[in-house]
């Protein structure tokens with residue numbers, strides 16, 4: 722179907738963008754996108770080098786994880802992506818990276834605190850780090866439970882207001898309205914993580930002006946957004 726073909730191409734391009742932006746090495750990371758009308762998800766195949774994959778290699782699964790199109794095995798993180806699609810209605814794309822500075826925060830078990838407008842333009846709050854997963858969660862339906870821990874960490878916030886989480890002792894997951902937007906949020910997460918580490922060296926007591934958070938987030942994502950060429954002149 723044309724829409725599935727388009728979705729596979731969008732997801733393929735989004736996966737290549739992870740490499741282009743320097744967010745992954747080797748076969749690390751993955752991006753998916755959903756066609757909510759059909760209840761189908763396109764996701765990167767597991768363990769295939771980015772240089773070798775094609776749009777046709779994107780695997781189509783249903784929301785239960787059953788492969789409905791494709792000959793390759795879907796990403797090992799597929800169940801995590803599906804939990805996020807099932808729980809975050811407005812989300813159309815999910816990305817997972819091992820970006821260096823974001824992964825450093827995840828390994829340290831620390832949130833990326835909101836300290837500047839760079840972050841406030843895309844995240845309306847700190848970027849949280851999950852709790853430790855339990856032995857049972859890790860030894861059970863691991864990837865499914867990973868998704869549950871991410872959802873738990875977002876809590877009752879609008880997932881598009883904080884479109885990313887640091888998976889403790891692992892690395893970032895981000896999401897957005899599309900696969901491309903999920904990757905954009907991964908780019909922002911990695912850059913504000915890099916800025917955060919430098920800011921902490923310059924001033925460990927650095928604090929954010931919360932008035933700037935609301936202004937910057939809402940000028941791009943609020944009901945009266947006016948950033949760029951959209952909105953009123």
Ligand SMILES: O=C(CO)[C@@H](O)[C@@H](O)COP(=O)(O)O
Nearest residue numbers: 748749750751767768796797
């Ligand atoms: O870190 C992990 C495992 O969750 C993945 O990003 C990485 O191994 C890529 O796995 P896939 O190739 O997507 O199966």
